[in-house]
Amino acid sequence: MKPFTYTAQPARVVFGPGSLARLDEEIERLGVRRALVLCTPGQRALAEQAAALLGARAAGIFDGAAMHVPVEVARQARERARELGADGAVAIGGGSTTGLGKAIALESGLPILAVPTTYAGSEMTPIYGITEGGLKKTGRDARVLPRTVLYDPQLTLGLPADISVTSGINAIAHAAEGLYASDGNPVMDLMAEEGIAALARSLPTVRARPGDLEARAQALYGAWLCGTVLGHVGMALHHKLCHTLGGSFDLPHAQTHTIVLPHALAYNAPAAPEAMARIARALAGTSAAQAVFDLAANNGAPVALRDIGLRAEDLDRACDIALQNQYPNPRPLERGALRQLLQDAWEGRRPA
């Protein structure tokens, strides 16, 4: 048994179809009297539904959430919370909305209740990300971890099939890197393998039948487990590469994770055989890298960076940026091999 340290993070999770109906009692449980409801413009109707459930406990709605939490949006939301005398926030939507709630909590310490509608998993982590001047700054702070999470599979029924698949593989990426994390532990390993398996089982059904509530519940269960892993252990090459590609080249988040993951796993495979075996087992495959690639390719997800906006002439700079910071990774960062990883991901080549 490898030595480990495990510190459980506080979070209350309410899971089940219709759990949105418990919003008012759960926000009261946090001692919140005036909650600001956060959403993107596209999820305004859902936010209004949440505000109606809160009744007098709804201070108002801020519908300006945006991908990667632009610093100006964070400032506007914080100002709105102050104007309304909010003593808490409800973030209802995907990772972009949860990220806005985190930006408010980072400065104010206000309690956040998250109602996720994608599989990003941000609701289970103390990780924040705020973008300024084209650069995304991420960090970890206990203040941003949502106090309560309501997982209601019914709210994911409207998530488009293509976004569902890439958001689900974004979740798988958290767990996959968690299995070779330098600060991993047996509890997170168990959650990671179960989370990957739940998503691998359910995503094909979600794509074929987006209205299948049980498949949606399985996918959301997997996302919860994978997000919990992300919140407890450090990420490595895959996430650092995706932050580089997303932050510096403005590539779409979940799609970037989906494309890069097979190649990051192939890069680390020689240095993390046990983790790869567990990932492959969870995916019912023989090769972790190929099983992830096939899950994406067989379910209509993009497999090539060139298909989501990265140009061939960007690859050298992407490699340079990725090499700027050192961080724990099973295999040392070697420029030649890293550049080949990016070339394979750009072309969409199935890992050998």
Ligand SMILES: NC(=O)C1=CN([C@@H]2O[C@H](COP(=O)(O)OP(=O)(O)OC[C@H]3O[C@@H](n4cnc5c(N)ncnc54)[C@H](OP(=O)(O)O)[C@@H]3O)[C@@H](O)[C@H]2O)C=CC1
């Ligand atoms: N800090 C952390 O621990 C983590 C942070 N993240 C961050 O979260 C962001 C990515 O999160 P992700 O959820 O993928 O992205 P978004 O929150 O941007 O949502 C992705 C897309 O799904 C749509 N959508 C969301 N919910 C529904 C729904 N119920 N019905 C229909 N459409 C829906 C959104 O539409 P619309 O825009 O209209 O809402 C959007 O087009 C990134 O900024 C990433 O960095 C991701 C994982 C972990």
Ligand SMILES: O=C(O)/C=C\C(=O)CC(=O)O
């Ligand atoms: O990259 C991920 O999926 C996990 C962490 C982040 O996205 C950090 C953030 O931008 O909030």
